[in-house]
Amino acid sequence: MQFMNNQGYNTLIEGCRTHGKRTAITRTIRFLSVVLLLGLAFGCTSTAKATSSSPTAASSSLDDSPVEQFDAANLRVGAERFPQYLHLLDGKRVGLVVNQSARVRTDSLNNAGTNTLATSDEPDTHLLDALLAQKVDVKAVFSPEHGFRGNKGAGEKITSSVDAKTGLPIHSLYGKTKKPTPEMLENIDVLVFDIQDVGVRFYTYLSTLHYVIEAAFERNIDVVVLDRPNPNGQHVDGPILESAFSSFVGMHPIPVLHGMTLGELAKMMVGENWLTHSVATTSQLTVVPISHYKRVSHYRRTMHYSLPVAPSPNLPNDVAVALYPTLCFFEGTDVSVGRGTNLPFQLIGHPLIELGNNKITVKANAAAPYPKHEDQVLFSTVFETHDALTTVNTESGIDVQLLINTYQAFQQAKNDKSASVLFFTRPEFFDKLAGTNTLREMIKNGKSAEEIKQSWAADLQKFKAQRRPYLLYPDVESTE
Numbered sequence: 001m002q003f004m005n006n007q008g009y010n011t012l013i014e015g016c017r018t019h020g021k022r023t024a025i026t027r028t029i030r031f032l033s034v035v036l037l038l039g040l041a042f043g044c045t046s047t048a049k050a051t052s053s054s055p056t057a058a059s060s061s062l063d064d065s066p067v068e069q070f071d072a073a074n075l076r077v078g079a080e081r082f083p084q085y086l087h088l089l090d091g092k093r094v095g096l097v098v099n100q101s102a103r104v105r106t107d108s109l110n111n112a113g114t115n116t117l118a119t120s121d122e123p124d125t126h127l128l129d130a131l132l133a134q135k136v137d138v139k140a141v142f143s144p145e146h147g148f149r150g151n152k153g154a155g156e157k158i159t160s161s162v163d164a165k166t167g168l169p170i171h172s173l174y175g176k177t178k179k180p181t182p183e184m185l186e187n188i189d190v191l192v193f194d195i196q197d198v199g200v201r202f203y204t205y206l207s208t209l210h211y212v213i214e215a216a217f218e219r220n221i222d223v224v225v226l227d228r229p230n231p232n233g234q235h236v237d238g239p240i241l242e243s244a245f246s247s248f249v250g251m252h253p254i255p256v257l258h259g260m261t262l263g264e265l266a267k268m269m270v271g272e273n274w275l276t277h278s279v280a281t282t283s284q285l286t287v288v289p290i291s292h293y294k295r296v297s298h299y300r301r302t303m304h305y306s307l308p309v310a311p312s313p314n315l316p317n318d319v320a321v322a323l324y325p326t327l328c329f330f331e332g333t334d335v336s337v338g339r340g341t342n343l344p345f346q347l348i349g350h351p352l353i354e355l356g357n358n359k360i361t362v363k364a365n366a367a368a369p370y371p372k373h374e375d376q377v378l379f380s381t382v383f384e385t386h387d388a389l390t391t392v393n394t395e396s397g398i399d400v401q402l403l404i405n406t407y408q409a410f411q412q413a414k415n416d417k418s419a420s421v422l423f424f425t426r427p428e429f430f431d432k433l434a435g436t437n438t439l440r441e442m443i444k445n446g447k448s449a450e451e452i453k454q455s456w457a458a459d460l461q462k463f464k465a466q467r468r469p470y471l472l473y474p475d476v477e478s479t480e
Helices: 006-018 024-041 106-112 127-133 205-216 261-269 319-333 387-391 400-415 426-436 438-444 449-457 457-470
Strands: 093-098 103-104 124-126 137-143 169-172 188-196 223-224 239-242 255-256 286-290 348-350 358-361 377-382
Touching: 024 239, 093 127, 093 205, 103 106, 103 127, 103 223, 103 261, 106 124, 106 223, 106 400, 127 137, 127 188, 205 223, 205 261, 223 261, 223 348, 239 457, 255 457, 261 286, 319 400, 348 358, 400 449, 426 438, 449 457
Parallel strands: 093 137, 093 188, 137 169, 188 223, 223 286
Antiparallel strands: 103 124, 239 255, 348 377, 358 377
């Protein structure tokens, strides 16, 4: 059922008031408004149009449903819905798979029972502290890439350690060991996973989730995934991963932008038998979904979600998160994306090829200990503000045209003999990011952005149908 938007409603009501009486049409509209509110309260699945001052928010919808602006303040993430999962931890030995993003607001702890943290002056607290305050028997912490505190640079090997505050062991799942070992799980009954993702296949938290579920199911350990929004959830774009290009930056036959939350992907991994484990496992997967903070309502993928905590050191803000699906491809080239500057994933630059008018010097820092083109000056295009995003087409997902234009700038420099540097300096890694070598070959062969996008269009439609049984929230294309 479709409803008029807020502007149409207000205009029509004002017209009725001008005539000085409550007409039948006014009563009808108000009746429909009540129906609409009831529909939303009971989880109506019509797709709503999301609006925001940020160009990263979805700008189109399939109906005229009233606008709703959801952000971090309006949503109750899975971790904050304590009544939905604390009973699953009662009397169990618990392992937490978390990083710095596993925060819960202290006011949400009022619904968790007796909790001294609920009166804290701090706006939020780490899930580990919240669960310990609830007398949950946490035995160990497992940390992904960037570490438990999220302060390690990309690719830095993380060693296991002990948490200074709680004395709990922290098992690293990035480095030599990416899958929890039997020794790590020896005294664990249930694993709780709570990590903020950004909705991109090569962001490695997804691969960590895969190995966590797989290891747990091998030892009959239950898994609870506390779901969080996907800030790029409105997009499904990019090539489907081919098995020959599988790696830790891409393990599943899904597109680069999959449009799913980690909770939904966890269900899909199990349902599609992407995990390697005994079919006789007694393990249970439980996903605690996202809800509205004050009422029952669907989280929608088109709703703008500004991350309250940076998910990793080089994705410090909304601009970087929105640009990451496109700019990360430059990691397989000689182009810098701003690692070692104050604008990681907010620029493209090179010391010899003039990719823009901004001159920015690269210096090693905590987030990028060994940055590309260290101590050199980059000729850069900077995407520092939300307004600057209009120069990069993020509305349709991956900006293939930006990749093509940058490749052609390198080719032109070679033709002019002003530089002899290669563009694809790490072609194997570029292909792992893409999940195929076809994208790189099409760029080299001069194919247009439209031709490249069309090359994966049919596969994306198949993927959307394949993922549908695992979706916890309305599909972007749903009209029900």
